[in-house]
Amino acid sequence: MKKSKPFEEFVLPQGTNKGLKQPKLGEVLIDHDHDHEEENFVSKYIFSHDHKMIGKQFLMTAVFMGLVAMMLSILFRIQLAWPGEESSVLSLFLGDTWAPDGILKEDMYLGLVTLHGTIMVFFLLTGGLSGTFSNLLIPLQLGARDMASGFMNMLSYWFFFLSSLLMFASLFIQEGAVFGIQIGDPTTSLPGVWDGSGPAMAGWTIYPPLSALPQSVSGSGLGMTFWLFSMTIFIASSLIGSLNYIVTVLNLRTKGMTMTRMPLTIWAFFVTAILGTLSFPVLLSAALLLLMDRMAGTSFYLSDIIVGSDMLANHGGSPILYQHLFWFLGHPEVYIVLLPALGLSSEVIATNSRKPIFGYKAMIGSIMAIGFLSFIVWGHHMFITGMNPFLGSVFVFTTLLIAIPSAVKVFNYLTTLWKGSLVLTPAMMFAIGLVSTFITGGVTGIILADSALDIAIHDTYFVVAHFHIVMGMSAVFGMFAGVYHWFPKMFGRMMNTRLGYVHFWLTIIGAYGVFFPMHFVGLAGAPRRYYNYSVYQDFDQGALDMMMDLNVIVTTFAIFSAVAQIIFLFNFFYSIFRGPRAPQNPWRSTTLEWTTPVEHVHGNWPGDLPTVHRWPYDYSKPGSDVDFIMQTEPLAEGEEEH
Amino acid sequence: MEKIIILIVLVTGVIALAQLVRLYELTYKLKDRGEHDIPNRDNNLNAKLMIGFMLFLFSGFIYLVLRFGWTGRGEAASIQGVETDWLLNINFVIIIAVFFLTNFLLFFFSFKYVRKPGVKAKYYSHNNKLEMIWTIVPAVVLAVIIILGLKSWSELTADASKKAEKIELFAYQFAWVARYAGEDNTLGKFDYKLTTGNNELALMTGSTIDSSVQEMGKSIEAVEQKLKLINFDYLSSEYRSLISSSDYKSDVDELVTEISSSEFNLVGAEEQLKQLYGRYTGGGDHIKITLNEPNDETKSIIGDLEKDLSTKERLYRSLVQMKQNHNPSQDKYTLNDIIQKDTLYLCKGREYDFSFRAKDVIHSAYFPHFRAQMNVVPGMPTSFKFTPILTTQEMRASKNNDEFNYVIMCNKICGGAHYKMKMIVVVYPEAEYDDWMALKRKATFKDQYFPNEETEMIAAK
Numbered sequence A: 001m002k003k004s005k006p007f008e009e010f011v012l013p014q015g016t017n018k019g020l021k022q023p024k025l026g027e028v029l030i031d032h033d034h035d036h037e038e039e040n041f042v043s044k045y046i047f048s049h050d051h052k053m054i055g056k057q058f059l060m061t062a063v064f065m066g067l068v069a070m071m072l073s074i075l076f077r078i079q080l081a082w083p084g085e086e087s088s089v090l091s092l093f094l095g096d097t098w099a100p101d102g103i104l105k106e107d108m109y110l111g112l113v114t115l116h117g118t119i120m121v122f123f124l125l126t127g128g129l130s131g132t133f134s135n136l137l138i139p140l141q142l143g144a145r146d147m148a149s150g151f152m153n154m155l156s157y158w159f160f161f162l163s164s165l166l167m168f169a170s171l172f173i174q175e176g177a178v179f180g181i182q183i184g185d186p187t188t189s190l191p192g193v194w195d196g197s198g199p200a201m202a203g204w205t206i207y208p209p210l211s212a213l214p215q216s217v218s219g220s221g222l223g224m225t226f227w228l229f230s231m232t233i234f235i236a237s238s239l240i241g242s243l244n245y246i247v248t249v250l251n252l253r254t255k256g257m258t259m260t261r262m263p264l265t266i267w268a269f270f271v272t273a274i275l276g277t278l279s280f281p282v283l284l285s286a287a288l289l290l291l292m293d294r295m296a297g298t299s300f301y302l303s304d305i306i307v308g309s310d311m312l313a314n315h316g317g318s319p320i321l322y323q324h325l326f327w328f329l330g331h332p333e334v335y336i337v338l339l340p341a342l343g344l345s346s347e348v349i350a351t352n353s354r355k356p357i358f359g360y361k362a363m364i365g366s367i368m369a370i371g372f373l374s375f376i377v378w379g380h381h382m383f384i385t386g387m388n389p390f391l392g393s394v395f396v397f398t399t400l401l402i403a404i405p406s407a408v409k410v411f412n413y414l415t416t417l418w419k420g421s422l423v424l425t426p427a428m429m430f431a432i433g434l435v436s437t438f439i440t441g442g443v444t445g446i447i448l449a450d451s452a453l454d455i456a457i458h459d460t461y462f463v464v465a466h467f468h469i470v471m472g473m474s475a476v477f478g479m480f481a482g483v484y485h486w487f488p489k490m491f492g493r494m495m496n497t498r499l500g501y502v503h504f505w506l507t508i509i510g511a512y513g514v515f516f517p518m519h520f521v522g523l524a525g526a527p528r529r530y531y532n533y534s535v536y537q538d539f540d541q542g543a544l545d546m547m548m549d550l551n552v553i554v555t556t557f558a559i560f561s562a563v564a565q566i567i568f569l570f571n572f573f574y575s576i577f578r579g580p581r582a583p584q585n586p587w588r589s590t591t592l593e594w595t596t597p598v599e600h601v602h603g604n605w606p607g608d609l610p611t612v613h614r615w616p617y618d619y620s621k622p623g624s625d626v627d628f629i630m631q632t633e634p635l636a637e638g639e640e641e642h
Numbered sequence B: 001m002e003k004i005i006i007l008i009v010l011v012t013g014v015i016a017l018a019q020l021v022r023l024y025e026l027t028y029k030l031k032d033r034g035e036h037d038i039p040n041r042d043n044n045l046n047a048k049l050m051i052g053f054m055l056f057l058f059s060g061f062i063y064l065v066l067r068f069g070w071t072g073r074g075e076a077a078s079i080q081g082v083e084t085d086w087l088l089n090i091n092f093v094i095i096i097a098v099f100f101l102t103n104f105l106l107f108f109f110s111f112k113y114v115r116k117p118g119v120k121a122k123y124y125s126h127n128n129k130l131e132m133i134w135t136i137v138p139a140v141v142l143a144v145i146i147i148l149g150l151k152s153w154s155e156l157t158a159d160a161s162k163k164a165e166k167i168e169l170f171a172y173q174f175a176w177v178a179r180y181a182g183e184d185n186t187l188g189k190f191d192y193k194l195t196t197g198n199n200e201l202a203l204m205t206g207s208t209i210d211s212s213v214q215e216m217g218k219s220i221e222a223v224e225q226k227l228k229l230i231n232f233d234y235l236s237s238e239y240r241s242l243i244s245s246s247d248y249k250s251d252v253d254e255l256v257t258e259i260s261s262s263e264f265n266l267v268g269a270e271e272q273l274k275q276l277y278g279r280y281t282g283g284g285d286h287i288k289i290t291l292n293e294p295n296d297e298t299k300s301i302i303g304d305l306e307k308d309l310s311t312k313e314r315l316y317r318s319l320v321q322m323k324q325n326h327n328p329s330q331d332k333y334t335l336n337d338i339i340q341k342d343t344l345y346l347c348k349g350r351e352y353d354f355s356f357r358a359k360d361v362i363h364s365a366y367f368p369h370f371r372a373q374m375n376v377v378p379g380m381p382t383s384f385k386f387t388p389i390l391t392t393q394e395m396r397a398s399k400n401n402d403e404f405n406y407v408i409m410c411n412k413i414c415g416g417a418h419y420k421m422k423m424i425v426v427v428y429p430e431a432e433y434d435d436w437m438a439l440k441r442k443a444t445f446k447d448q449y450f451p452n453e454e455t456e457m458i459a460a461k
């Protein structure tokens, strides 16, 4: 029996269901023409409550922020490969203030690194990845008309937008002014908090006291104030979004869509949202305490400090407290970034292998295990802060435990490919690339998790290599896979496949070329966040020569992969407007989103909501002559579910 | 090398561009197709490229190892480092095997199982036994890794032995200072509030406390003076001329004292001034008194000064308290400490018990060649130990580099010049080290800063 849920049963936010009229029995409502009349530009494209539009808004903002962050990395990579050489690129982008005579200033190096890291992690891969695809896919794959609250969803995007704007603006801070507008109030008795130049410069982890004391580095003035305000708003956005995702997954599944019939994408988004709601508030409190230390003279993180010749009276605080709070978010954060990517690629891999994902239940189990364990491993970032060695041992143990569900996931992916009938779409290639980077970056994690070994390589380029491969590349590849695969769903058109191939090959070669050699830089003992390695001249010229060779290789590949993204951008924007029209189900996939019309309509399905009869992975099922069976297809007589 | 790479980049770029243009045209053709499918030709080509990429990845790895070697920093130069390297190598063997094996399977499968006409994918949804195996096998391997790792960890972090030589490393933006414990091998106490021009390390003795109390007293006076001056700066000009006229000298002085006393508060300033003036003229108000509004700049200076003053007063009070609680019998430990800048000297084969202290922000003492590292955190002492086993000379021979030196680098972002914050380390053989130390013992903290305070030493003994 089909479930028919009349429209008014749906708690759609006001304004969204205006265009829908109650369907008469048997009537198919294709109503978007009607919509156009009712909606104006602002409510359709700007303050939209529609989850598909909001997903696209997240994607566009994130693409922009991602490009900014990538550009920043190119700028500081130029500095690393050719230190002290005049660079016209640097003076073009940074001007006389930050790159007089084409030579980067040391403070700004740290500013670039900090903003690069912050934007990549939070704005591209948290806001961008989970924001885009949770929004797009949760209602579509669950058979819901929209998110539980369209209004909150809109709010989530606009908070994200505002925080992106603030973070971006902070790049332009000059002596207490942004874009020439004076922010600093000279009558304030908070010296430094409202002045200073440049963006935050304390690393993306903004450890106090460096981030708390405007006297210690020029970016810890207004730049840090911007950072903190921006992140506060970002966290609000993320919390609102996550709550909405959780509620939607729990309450708005269509008939027959049991939890164990949900595609793995949804499972990943669901667990991600839970991680976000549990961990972001902790970062929020860390940030608020830091704001207090900066503005209200409290001593949460400060004790016994003299900056320059300034003796502070703060006593009794602990900088380490901040680190505990930060990493309580910080570690789950890497899974907030990673799980959606893994979820997307599970779906892409199953579809394009024309096979069920191997070990569906084990995959769900490992997502949940990873999610749970990610809360009790944060200490592995703090092995050498002088924490109690016993506590360190506990964190070694819990961290290495995470390797088990991660290994299970990898083996399950491999088995899914095994004896498949692979269709190498660009999305599929990126998903395969993701599995490769997840392996390559994951194995070095085993070394970093071993506290005894971490002593020798903590904070070196080995770490930079590790997290870029396992988190940066994997998540970005997951995101690309998602974009290529669901582009037809988002824009009703196809992207160009061959450009996709070129993009993939250049990107994977470039990205491995950037991050793989960094292991060797790190093993040579090179600390990260160094403006240049000239100190090596005083003690080991040989190591310096080797490092400079490697740095040139890395930077060249970085420029190479950055240039390769132009192909993607071209393909993306060109296809939005001129791509061939998408068929309804271009990848011959089983999930519900491909049962909706190509043209977007409010409420997603013009008629009744679909009813689900089977799991999402019935590809090449024996006894069936088609190679995929939609989830809406009732089980045949005597057919086993799976 | 660079040139070749840049060339490759350019060539690939050109090819990519050409592709781009060609595909731009193709897009138009594709537009007419309703169905979307990947042609077999593309599929097979990409499958082959998967193998090609795998070869690129593996050979890139091997190339890097051959060209740059494992240990860019040379063999480990401490007992603990040798242990670490051993463990590191075991781990590397395991993970490199996994890296090759799984990446191979991945790319090989992507190649082998690419769609072929007439071959249907195998419907294979789960196999509990297999899944069990690849849960348990990693678990066992990890158990081994954990056990070995924790064994090393507990040795590395165990307390240093009693006879280990004590050294304190003091970090500030952007340099390191070492303090040897001297003959008694006991480091004297310190308190950051004791920092003064000639006591940079804030060491604690009766007389350093005294001079800090004095200095703090003086700097409080200086701030008060400034506040007084600035208060007068914005009085109206009539008023200023009145109070500076000599006829009323003594009264004015009194007024001045009152105005600049600590109770004088800006908000009620005008009111108070009027009152004072009223008292002064016997109630008449024939001279109109106005306060020039302090401009924004003045206000902010006053704000800063007041904040500064209250900070200093707090510090002053705790210094006085420190003085009261001070136990002079401890001074001897401090007085024979040896302060050492620029270069840290160590002795081969001797165990060192380092403690770390930061002045301003977090730093990290990273000794890459000894495989040792510990964060240096303001307000929280940290420590660790290691035993050098190769002298600088031996390491130079081993690295085949006459100019090599050991080093401490700062490895926690700490400000603009973070990248320059280092200290050279020299490891001497025992005899040389002892000679150096004998010399240094003649230049203790006391010798440098209190050469005349014989009495204190004697009293302490």
Ligand code: HEM
Binding pocket: A070, A073, A074, A077, A113, A114, A116, A117, A118, A120, A121, A125, A202, A203, A204, A205, A464, A468, A471, A472, A473, A476, A514, A528, A529, A530, A558, A561, A562
């Ligand atoms: C164009 C590609 C990229 C290049 C060339 C690049 C390069 C770098 C380098 C060299 C550093 C270390 C700088 C230092 O420690 O001195 C760095 C830091 C970082 N990158 Fe990237 N990166 C890229 C993409 C990404 C992506 C996709 C992510 C997303 C996870 C990311 C996240 C980070 C983070 C979190 C840091 C640490 C920032 C900090 O130290 O505060 N990067 N990047």
Ligand SMILES: [Cu+2]
Binding pocket: A330, A331, A334, A377, A378, A380, A381
């Ligand atoms: Cu972590």
Ligand SMILES: [Cu+2]
Binding pocket: B363, B364, B410, B411, B412, B413, B414, B415, B418, B419, B421
């Ligand atoms: Cu530093």
